[in-house]
Amino acid sequence: MQDAYSHALVAAGGFSDDERAAVYRAIETRRDVRDQFLPDPVPEQVLQRLLAAAHAAPSVGFMQPWNFIIVRDDGVREAAWQAFSRANEEAAAMFPEEKQEAYRNLKLEGIRKAPVSICVTCDPDRAGPVVLGRTHNLRTDAYSTVCAIQNLWLAARAEGVGLGWVSIFREEDIRLLLGIPERVEIVAWLCLGYVEQLYREPELAVKGWRQRLPLEELVYRDRWGDR
Numbered sequence: 523m524q525d526a527y528s529h530a531l532v533a534a535g536g537f538s539d540d541e542r543a544a545v546y547r548a549i550e551t552r553r554d555v556r557d558q559f560l561p562d563p564v565p566e567q568v569l570q571r572l573l574a575a576a577h578a579a580p581s582v583g584f585m586q587p588w589n590f591i592i593v594r595d596d597g598v599r600e601a602a603w604q605a606f607s608r609a610n611e612e613a614a615a616m617f618p619e620e621k622q623e624a625y626r627n628l629k630l631e632g633i634r635k636a637p638v639s640i641c642v643t644c645d646p647d648r649a650g651p652v653v654l655g656r657t658h659n660l661r662t663d664a665y666s667t668v669c670a671i672q673n674l675w676l677a678a679r680a681e682g683v684g685l686g687w688v689s690i691f692r693e694e695d696i697r698l699l700l701g702i703p704e705r706v707e708i709v710a711w712l713c714l715g716y717v718e719q720l721y722r723e724p725e726l727a728v729k730g731w732r733q734r735l736p737l738e739e740l741v742y743r744d745r746w747g748d749r
């Protein structure tokens with residue numbers, strides 16, 4: 523291809539076998555970590571690599587709506603855990619009675635155990651009022667932020683750093699705790715730390731809460747419901 527931008531292009535061939543295997547290995551062995559965190563600190567350079575991976579994510583109109591609030595402070599993490607704890611009681615009560623005990627027995631966060639947390643936010647005003655690609659779906663800013671989180675999660679797997687996503691809290695509690703402006707959406711509280719072992723399968727499956735669905739049931743051909 524020869525065009526005005528050809529100097530900005532690089533070859534787009536597939537990866538070598540080893541490189542490809544490494545990518546799939548990160549995808550397949552990535553786990554949500556709750557209880558396996560070691561207290562060892564995550565060095566700042568490692569954290570920077572993870573943040574760079576997140577920042578390399580696709581975003582609608584190249585909006586890059588994310589911010590990352592790095593939380594190492596014990597008091598702040600304790601307060602976040604309290605917010606989780608209150609919300610988790612409310613959450614348990616939302617399930618049918620026969621599931622509540624099983625729910626309460628699940629460990630659903632590692633906020634105090636993990637040495638560092640990252641609160642990931644989405645600023646809807648990052649690229650002005652009209653954003654390319656977001657014109658007909660305002661949620662695409664949050665979708666972009668989730669892409670950044672997934673990049674961070676996979677990079678963390680490759681670094682031997684475990685990551686757990688916590689979403690069980692009232693947004694207002696975390697907003698107040700971290701001084702996040704009203705217009706900014708809180709997308710995730712991520713717990714990070716080194717881990718020695720990971721579950722081979724999702725912990726929720728291992729503990730009988732819910733199993734992985736067969737992929738073929740989820741794939742339709744040409745029309746909704748057609749296989």
Ligand SMILES: Cc1cc2c(cc1C)N(C[C@H](O)[C@H](O)[C@H](O)COP(=O)(O)O)c1[nH]c(=O)[nH]c(=O)c1N2
Nearest residue numbers: 552553554556629630631687688689690724725726
């Ligand atoms: C948007 C979102 C929000 C949450 C999660 C994930 C995502 C994508 N997950 C983790 C989730 O339970 C986990 O990904 C699945 O159970 C699958 O397990 P693996 O991630 O493959 O280990 C999660 N886990 C948890 O223990 N507490 C939580 O609050 C949440 N919240």
